[in-house]
Amino acid sequence: RPDSWGMHYRVAQRLNSLSSPTRPEGPYTLRARVLPLDGAARLGIELCEKHLIYPTGCSIGWVNVQGNKPGAWVDVKTSLQGEAIGQWAWYAPRNTVVALSVQSGPHRVLIDDLSLTSAAGHELLENGDFTQGLQRWFYSSDQGHHPWNAQNIGIHLLVEQGYLGAVLWAVFFTMGALRSISQRTARSSAVLGALAGLAVVGATDAVLNGPRIAFAAMLLGLIALHTCRAPLPEGRLQTAGC
Numbered sequence: 001r002p003d004s005w006g007m008h009y010r011v012a013q014r015l016n017s018l019s020s021p022t023r024p025e026g027p028y029t030l031r032a033r034v035l036p037l038d039g040a041a042r043l044g045i046e047l048c049e050k051h052l053i054y055p056t057g058c059s060i061g062w063v064n065v066q067g068n069k070p071g072a073w074v075d076v077k078t079s080l081q082g083e084a085i086g087q088w089a090w091y092a093p094r095n096t097v098v099a100l101s102v103q104s105g106p107h108r109v110l111i112d113d114l115s116l117t118s119a120a121g122h123e124l125l126e127n128g129d130f131t132q133g134l135q136r137w138f139y140s141s142d143q144g145h146h147p148w149n150a151q152n153i154g155i156h157l158l159v160e161q162g163y164l165g166a167v168l169w170a171v172f173f174t175m176g177a178l179r180s181i182s183q184r185t186a187r188s189s190a191v192l193g194a195l196a197g198l199a200v201v202g203a204t205d206a207v208l209n210g211p212r213i214a215f216a217a218m219l220l221g222l223i224a225l226h227t228c229r230a231p232l233p234e235g236r237l238q239t240a241g242c
Contacts (some may be wrong), residue, residue, distance in 0.1 A: 013138070053142045061079060173221055
């Protein structure tokens with residue numbers, strides 16, 4: 001259903017079979033059984049390379065479900081059209097996500113027996129018949145995505161990387177901050193201020209969920225660990241390099 005901002009509420013699954021260089025080729029075809037609960041509905045299907053809520057290329061299909069007989073399930077089928085999923089190397093996989101949403105206003109539908117197949121007939125979905133409940137499926141919205149965000153760098157690291165990852169990141173930044181404090185140079189002061197800014201923003205946001213920002217944070221930590229050791233001349237900050 002659309003939310004108050006006109007965005008769509010989706011049920012989605014990450015496709016491991018399409019997140020590798022040896023993925024089955026398209027075009028891709030989706031089949032399903034649909035039961036409209038509020039009259040005719042329009043069902044949208046998206047197959048995208050996606051990081052969090054940011055797609056880089058999508059194949060899209062639509063299905064109009066009439067629901068002429070109350071309580072009757074309707075078999076639907078559509079081929080997804082659009083941008084081809086790009087090529088990438090084995091060491092840099094990309095997340096591929098299939099998502100379904102109702103695009104015809106405040107209508108409700110029941111969906112069962114989902115199947116997404118490649119041109120060669122390979123099944124790409126897991127638990128498409130929901131016999132395992134919602135295993136492998138999750139919900140998302142481009143606008144109402146805040147319930148899925150940790151909004152705290154510590155909680156984010158704990159959930160995404162476990163206790164070991166959270167402890168390693170904490171030790172990494174703590175060592176960098178202590179080294180910057182001990183150097184007492186102009187550069188170490190700037191680095192320490194940047195680390196403090198990262199900590200303040202990270203207290204209310206998950207700043208490491210984007211690869212570019214995460215890379216910048218790691219680079220900042222490395223700079224802090226390699227701050228030059230220099231004496232403090234005449235009680236003033238050292239501005240020259242070591």
